[in-house]
Amino acid sequence: MSSQIPVRQVDPNTDGPSDNKKNKPETVELYASRKKIYVREVKGLFQRIRNVSLTALMGMYFLFVWITVDGDPLIHFDLPAREFHLFTMTFFPQDFFLLAAMLIICAFGLFFITTLFGRVWCGYTCPQTVWTFIFMWVEERIEGSRNKRMKLDRAPNSPEKMARKSAKHAAWLLIALATGVTFVGYFYPIRDLLGDLATLNANGWAYFWVGFFTVATYLNAGWMREQVCLYMCPYARFQSVMFDRNTRIVSYDPNRGEPRGSRKKSADPEELGLGDCIDCGLCVQVCPTGIDIRDGLQYECIGCALCIDACDSVMDKMDYPRGLIRYTTENELEGRPSKLLRPRTFGYGALLMLMIGAVVITIATRVPVELDVIRDRGALFSYNNNGWIENTYTLKINNMAEVPRDFRIELGGIDSARLLRGQEPVQVDPTAQRSVPVVVEVNPEDLSDINTAIIFRIEALDNAEITDETDSRFVGPRPR
Incomplete structure (x- = not known):
């Protein structure tokens, strides 16, 4: 099936196609094949900021x-x-x-930042950006500058070309392998993982996931790159919902830059009837998604600000003021005042702080023990030699602390309830769960129904504040 459809320009002032030559049928690509983007290396303030963020993120990972x-x-x-x-x-x-x-906090944090500064997450901290920039850095070091890479790709196969290409892909695969092993190392202790992988003693799932993340990293950061941002990432599609005229994004100032045109450094642009843009094209050459920021806001822009660094370097050489391309708002470009804080910002900020506060309080007040009670359903009840009624339960005590603890079991809800089995303190290992069978006897005179609520409570012997309790049911005969 063809991925193209023919279209014809229709003159809105007539009932059919106009007759001029420009309105001949033309073809529109529904699924354009990828054209390799040769990104030019650039230095500047925002590139230094990104280097710091990428180094910090990669270091932590x-x-x-x-x-x-x-x-x-x-x-x-x-x-x-x-x-x-x-x-x-x-x-x-x-x-x-x-x-x-925590995921909700991340979502609201992303929304809050996006309303203020657009897609700075994509440009500075997104894992796709992090690994893509690392792979581009490796490519730059092995194959050379943008012009050299373009020339190398156009050149016929030769020992030098094959050597450079092989070295680049070997380096990419090595980084991808380190990424995959490290990721699996968060689920499989890394020191044991490396030893087991080397001796072929790791389980099959370990090899599968290491291989999966190695291939995924190699393809996403080495081959697909901007395609992931343009077609696979949903954030690129719904980001505009959070933008408004006060969102500070990477923008070109057409009032200052137009009309664009080349000129000598000594020329006066006003005399030539030109703006400050010299139409050098550097802003396009450094863009990792291959767009021209001068065409206005586009969903492909990831807010990396490489075009700002490139344009500022040109402005410095031309002795023009910086900021032809800059972080700005639509209102500022039109000469209107811009507001940093607005209702949408306050809304996202309030929800963000509320969720952070709730999680912090929950973690701070979290009791590191949990009790679960399972009643033995094999026998409803039994009478003992004293004529009292017995029920059997299994208590599951989950010690969430990093130290072993002894717990005392107590009963409540029925005045005469007492333990026949399980009176002794129960020791539970660190971050472990222990099942404890207990037998409870109750005076039948205290039972007003065949099903009576009973409370099980545990308390740490070394800290009375570490406690938990759970309700269960005590079953007896039908009252007369």
């Missing part, structure tokens, strides 16, 4: 997996044990609501 605290990894997602260790705190599946809350 590759180093955190190696850091241990008291012998335990700083970050470790232990799926078989259903334990998630984050910065000396241990979370369990029951704490997944915290994960949901």
